[in-house]
Structures are given as C-alpha cells and as structure tokens.
Amino acid sequence: MSPDAPTTEAPLFEARDLVKRFRSRGTVVQAVNGVSLRIPRGRTVGLVGESGSGKSTVARLALRLLDPTSGQVTFDGVDLLRASRGQMQALRRRMQIVFQDPLGSLNPRMRVLDAVGEPLAVHRIAKGSARVDRVVELLERVGLRSSDLYRFSHQFSGGQAQRIGIARALATDPDLIVCDEAVSALDVSVQAQMLNLLKRLQSELGLSYLFIAHDLNVVRYMADEVCVMYLGQIVERGDGDTLFADPRHPYTGMLVSALPEFAPERADGRARRAVPRGEPASPSSPPPGCRFHPRCPKAMQRCREEAPALHGVADGRAAACHLFDAGREASAR
Template sequence: MADAGTPLLEARDLVKHYQIRKGVLGRPVGTVHAVDGISFAIPRGKTVGLVGESGSGKSTAARLVSRLIEPTSGEVRFDGQDVLAMRGKEVKALRRRMQMVFQDPFGSLNPRLTVGDIVGEPLEVHRVASGRARTDRVVEVLETVGLSGRDLHKFPHQFSGGQAQRIGIARALATNPDLIICDEAVSALDVSVQAQVLNLLKRLQRELGLSYLFIAHDLNVVRYMADELCVMYMGEIVERGDGDAVFADPQHPYTQMLLAAIPGHDPVTARAQERGVATGEVPSASAPPSGCRFHTRCPAVFDRCPTEHPPLYDAGQPGRVAACHLLDEPRQVQRA
C-alpha cells in the first residue's frame, strides 16, 4: 500500500481512440477521439467530479480507470500500483476496492434476482463472506443505505427509482471499497430523490472515508459533491480546480456556457457577459476541430484559436488551470 500522501487514484495522459471500420474487410476509415490525454488525481476521502455535455468522454474515462476497457495510451495508478500492468488475480483484487454505481438503477439490477442475491453476489465473487456471514453483511449494508433486512427477498421491480439506486449503492458498498465511481448516478431520478441520494453519498463518505469519482452533466449536482471539478469537452479536460472556485469564477468559455444553461443562474463574471453565449452543435469526435476544439462554438474566438491547441494554462489560483488562450493573452478579452 502506498503512503498517505499518494493519491488513491491517478490518471496520467489517458487516451482512448476507436477505429471506424467499413466494408467487408473492415478497413479503418477514421478514428473516434473518445478521450484525448486527460490527467487527474483523487486523494483519499475526497471527491473529483467530471462534468460536461453528453459525448464529452466522461463515462469512457470512468471505464478506463476501472479497467473495464483498455486505453490506447496513458497510465492509471491505484494506491500507487500500475493498474494497466495488473493481470488475473490482481485485477480481481482491484475490482473489490473499486466499485461502480450506474445511471439506470433498474437497468443495472438483475430483475430475476432478489435484493439479497444482488447485494450478496460481490461477496461470493470475491470470497468475502458466505452463508450466514454473507446474509449479515447484506443486511448491514442495506441498513446503511436506508433499507432493511425485510427487503432481502424482494425483487427490483418492487422498489421506487430512488430505492433501486440505494440497492445499487449497497451492492457497491458490500466489499468495503476505497473508491466508488458514480456514473450519472442521480441523473435518472426526480429532483427530490436526487437530493436524498446525494446526501446519502455524502454521509457514507464521512462515515466510511470513501473516495468518489463523480460523473454528471449537471454542474449544480457536481458542485455539491465534488472537492475538485474537471470540465470535459470532446475528450479533453478544459478546466480543472476547486469546485466552488470553478463555479464562482469560471475561466473557460465552455464552463461559462454550462453555467449559463442552469435555469436561474446568473453568469457571475464580467468576462462571461462580454464574451456572450456559445452557440452551435458539438463537432464529431471522429473529426475534431484543429487548434482549440471549442473554437467553432466560442464567442471569444480569435486568431490563435483555430490553429494552436491550448495547453492547460495557470488560472491564477492554486490548482486552477484552463485550456484557453485568453489566459495567455488576456488583452483579447477586450476585442469586439
């Protein structure tokens, strides 16, 4: 086990490309840039949020760090160990310490199994407990998420959406993991139920010392959950920093666009008001724009944007970075 100063999870320059094949022979005719060189780290007991529009690469990133799919290149380390070098029993041991909660609470639960079998299955797979010990552990985690032992013999269809998601959380907790990846875990729920599940996740983090990778398209939800926020656009992280700081003073025009889309939210910076509102559709991931990938939609575009790919510039606060040339040439904010 790594020392306490090492991040629990660290992704470095992570890339995932898919080849587009056509014809009888399946000849490659193009490449989908699903994830393109992202880096982030999750400290122990903390939450990192990934936010962005559909198709920005958030869920692909989650599947890469959990080793559900293999990256094209890059590095993933968990508790100081190279995840991509793991084989066989090492990968199985990783699964025990890194669990997932999925978007669709009913789609992720086997309708033919009882709640006891759904939550108890990871205990059998990882040989954590069996028999009476297994049942006791299942009841324990059900009670932890607000359900009870009376639910052991019920089936998923007998529960509401919020209750079904609690079952999914209980299944993730069963093996006592260190990290839980929440992939749009509340987006399918009503707003009032969202609040209940989010409060549950926060409480579990305090009580159990859990770390979360929290993925959502709703900035308000991610702001409530995340200590650090990573904003993704077309497979890249375009802004990263403290969650409250990013929400209060967004540096990238895309982040400002996401904030402006929140009903009733007033864009808080003068820069956002001067630049205007981004327009247009997201370009195809198989043909990303040259230079800054957001330049085709950005109201503040200038001559460098279509030709130079922006690095993550220092945004003036500890840990704050944004991939926008305006941070390198702030005078461009004044342009008409």
C-alpha cells in the same frame, strides 16, 4: 473528507494523459484525448460535461473496464495497466461503480439478497449466514430494511433501486466508487436523498468518489474539485464555487451562463439565461486546434491552428485556453 491527510500524501487514484480511441467502420472516434486526474483519499473529484465529452469513457478507463489507447492509471501506487490478473482481481474489490439506471444494471430475476450479495460470492468474502448478515448490514447502511432481502429490484422505486445499486457497490468494502450519472435519472426530491446518502457514506467509510454528471449544480455540490470536459479533454478544473463565480475557460463560462437561473427568492420577473451558440462537434471529427473554437466567442486565429494545453491560472485552478498561455504550465498532477 479526511482533514488529517497531508496534501503531500500519494493520491489513492491517479490517471495520466489518458487517450482512448475507438475504431468503427473506418472512422476513428477520439473519445478521450489526454485526460489526467488525481483523486486524494476520502475526496471527491467531479467530472462534468455534455454528451460526447468523454466523461463516461473516463469512468470505464479509471476502473480498467476499458484499456486506454495510451496513458497511465495507478491505484494506491499500483500501475493498473501492468497489474497481473491476480493483482487486478484483488484491486477490483477496492474500486466499484454505480450506474445511471439502477433497474437496468440490476438483474430483474435476482432478489436483493443475491444482487447485493453477489460481489461477496465473487470475491469469496462471505457465504451462508455470514453473507446474509453482511447484506442486511449493507441494506441498513443505505437506508433499506432487512425485510427487503427477498424482494426483486423491479418492486422498488427508482430511488430505492439506486440504494440497492449503492449497497452492492459497498459490498466489497471499496476505497473508490465511480458514480457515473448515478443520480441523473432520479426525481429531484429523490436525487437530494441520494446526494446526502453518498456524502454520509463518504464520511462514515472514508470513500473516494469520481463523481460524473452532466448537471453542474449537482457536481459542484458533491465535489472537492470539479473538472469540466469538452470533446474528450479537460478544459478547466478547480473548486466548484470558484468555477461558478469566476469561470476562466470560455466553455465553462458558456456552461455556467446556460444554466437556468433558478433562484426562487429572487424571481421577480422571469429568469433568463444566455443562449449559447452552436452544438458540440462530433468526437469522430473534432475541429482542429482548440476543439471549442467554433463555438467560442473569444476565438483567435491561433485557436484554429494550435491546441492549447492545460495551464495553471490561479491557486489550484487550471484552464486549457490560449487566453492564459502567459501563465505557468500546470504541473502534470
């Protein structure tokens, strides 16, 4: 958080109307369909959605690990899709990613020194003893020790390995880190450690996060703004507490009520949750109109024919649903 940043300041990261289609064997998969995001400096924007919602594709588009079919991505005022190779390389230092499976994303034959120090070599930041010093500093920052320098990643538990992944992401002193299900594979006690670490690093280093997860509770805890995705689109966005307390989009409502009610202090009987109907359609054959209409308890005739746009529904909140069409159109933020 950076309380001194005025709200009118240009965001660190902005995506407008991102579309990504994949072609495979004659079918077209619409993975992302018109997603816009804005991440202010020092802030966290959360993306939550079920499998097939397109959230991981958004992560890759944001870092330009994939090129969008259409749309615009700007980082610190630079249009990433028009950036030269040199510009792009300089920008890559400033945007990093942490993946779900730390052991799968670290080379098992590399020692910690090389795994964490590799970005320093790639970007010609430090070598020799300067590199070792920098890696030790990074390890200590994420709660590892200098005695870990010459161990291999497979000698670490999942949580420790994810600390290595985070140290590696921090090596180039980035401004933005995309966390793609970065805590999802961890045991719950270790997950809590990692959430605390990410928040501490944010306040120490002024990082911005695009924090992606399928667990709404985790995203709410981490994010200043939560975006709910369904089949390639953001269907609702707003403050996490408000989304929980007063979901506007029927899908957000379904997601919130499908969460197991876990309030041990109130567990006098057995907790029960609402059982949603249906399963998400395939992104290769999304339903016409609103993509959620086949599962929506409030679907109207219009929902079968016409896709709703994201509309402002209250202060800082927007929902893509015909129920709110009377509202003012959300600015393209």
